[in-house]
Amino acid sequence: MIAPVKVGVAGLGTVGAAVLKVLQQHADLLARRSGRRIVVDAVSARDRHKDRGVDLSAVRWYQDAAAMAADPEVDVVAELIGGADGIARTVCETAIAHGKHVVTANKALLAEQGAALVRQAEDAGVVLAYEAAVAGGIPIVKGVREGLAANGIASVFGILNGTCNYILTGMEETGREFSEMLAEAQKLGYAEADPTFDIDGIDAAHKLALLASLAFNGVVDFSTIHVEGIRHVSALDIHYAETLGFRIKLLALARLSPAGADLRVHPCMIPRTSPLASVHGVYNAVVAQGDSVGQVMMEGRGAGAGPTASAVVADLIDIVRGHRTPALGAPAAQLHRLVPLAIERRRGAYYLRLMVVDQPGVIAEIAACMRDNAISVESLLQRGRAPGEAVPVVIVTHDTEEAPMRRALDAIAAIDAVLEPPRLIRIETLAE
């Protein structure tokens, strides 16, 4: 029997513990599939005595994760600490410097510091694997980088944050407002106490940066991604979306065109008949559009201990099977820097929702702002009548560029009878 592969696990939170469980419970199965036994040889975490529901008697314990990453006995390091900088980064760099393969679930680190790390791993001839960093248990990194490797990929987009999707789905099903659904998500453990990363779209943007790098074989400057979260989506907008035949989803979108790489995360109205519209609750889904294959969609659990451990262990199996794939789909030296396309260049339809004083002439003023910016209105809804009081007005535009749309928005916001900041939601048809 060939000697087992020895894994060092840095970080024993719910994901780390789940990785240990999978490796223990399926030891024989995984050995059959990968050709060698995969054992956890060392772990590193803060509290040694916490009960994690896994047998740690046979593993060596490190207080210092970086020291573990340098341990000559360890073949592969699984970095499950998280965070864009600090110890997680040190662990990865140390492991690579010591010639060890690295498996990580750390989307922040890779999205913000990935290019350097990828190059370091390539120079050292080791694998830097990160299936768990994008869409949890869905094998989308493998799907895009290997499964669709024959395709020129023009776009990749999807629902990449389960917390936001849970909140939006709940708002739709119950009619509740964002803040109530967020509180429920927090109570159920679907949202953190500080939910900023999730609900402001940053987590989805991290994953998008990785997907775009893979799909376009390019380097993404994370700061160029346009990111909006879901805080401003109201029950009223959800209601109007339904009326108009749409659902509101937080989408992450990457499109490559000769004009540049259009990378953005924001709430979208999408047709109710679109496959992504049926992705409910904490599920994630990603659509990639290849020039031979057309649209391929992958859907599954985007977070949680089990799905994340599934992806981490799949990466370990790939390493043991001897698979060597360039981390971003092509060697680092052959990756081009993606030129960002500014959000002002976005072209498409828009949903605009205003609260206006119900008085003569308001609609004409609003319509004039649209006309002055050459924006063509597809429909305008003013429901209910309440003379002198606030009523919602909803406008759906034909396709236009974002720059004039923003100018129109500023002009509309300046109208006296417009009471709140106008709400703009982009409409994405997601067609091939």
Add this chain to the structure above:
Amino acid sequence: MIAPVKVGVAGLGTVGAAVLKVLQQHADLLARRSGRRIVVDAVSARDRHKDRGVDLSAVRWYQDAAAMAADPEVDVVAELIGGADGIARTVCETAIAHGKHVVTANKALLAEQGAALVRQAEDAGVVLAYEAAVAGGIPIVKGVREGLAANGIASVFGILNGTCNYILTGMEETGREFSEMLAEAQKLGYAEADPTFDIDGIDAAHKLALLASLAFNGVVDFSTIHVEGIRHVSALDIHYAETLGFRIKLLALARLSPAGADLRVHPCMIPRTSPLASVHGVYNAVVAQGDSVGQVMMEGRGAGAGPTASAVVADLIDIVRGHRTPALGAPAAQLHRLVPLAIERRRGAYYLRLMVVDQPGVIAEIAACMRDNAISVESLLQRGRAPGEAVPVVIVTHDTEEAPMRRALDAIAAIDAVLEPPRLIRIETLAE
């Protein structure tokens, strides 16, 4: 520069031509991704002079595909001829015997003769790749075998035949009968002149055999799969499905339990809210249920030149990248033979549709047949009244075993007032 990888393509139908196109159009991109250039060095097809829209000036032409498969200049053979036996098999065996990797889209060959071929390839130390054989462009072979390799997989199921899904979707949308929709599918090229393989479920069963082998790391005896097609699905059943909150889909299902491997292809009623219910037209979709990851669904085009070429070329890239994965997920010697579970052991709910003479006592007789077999009825619909004439009666049962259900069906069919053979459609909830 490393020497290019030389591919021999056996069969230049639409798929073969599309493979050549992809390799020519994306030559640089694929070289970046795979690390070597991939060139078609030789082709084999019947008619040399047919215009296929691709440049064949630089390739060597073989009349005899088997001779090409033995050509020492060729590194990898892509078998795109098809058929469970005959020349396709000879080409694969010859290539393997000459130490060449084989990429094939041939589901019939692999489902019926796969075990021997897999072992031959393994003994020869070459790759036998077949992503294109299952669900066209969807990277489901890779998804299950690699992406979900950390999971014990309890079930895998899906829509594996685009022709049937096109017909069923069309019946639902237009209210037309099966024969009309089949004629339309044939006119549009979605169904063959002889549609037997597709509409009788054999094609889906071939793909299911491969998926089950992969998911369960076992050998499937193809003849043990229970296969029913969609010929008997009527517009009336489609209508009742909608009334009951279901859609009718031809599903291929594989479930592993201690009792055995439950493998079957047949029309199913599935909840309209199920993700598979939203898979329309010629699309395919597969759901795999892993013990860590939960349900993962992959959806895309299951047939056609582009999607199939996408899968064939992805396999080529894997080979060039040096990936070596056991064809069925584990070495041939470690695959167990899957013990089939007879369809009579299937447990679940049933939809039963009868045409009966509208006269007193008929419902009582039918109900007695159910009671005598200890089958509990959830609902019974008799719509409309037409004394003395034929009316449909629909029964939905609670969960029961198929054996008593079949006995009840035989008894019901023998009632004088029951005019046509009863129609039975299994209800699958597809829940985790």
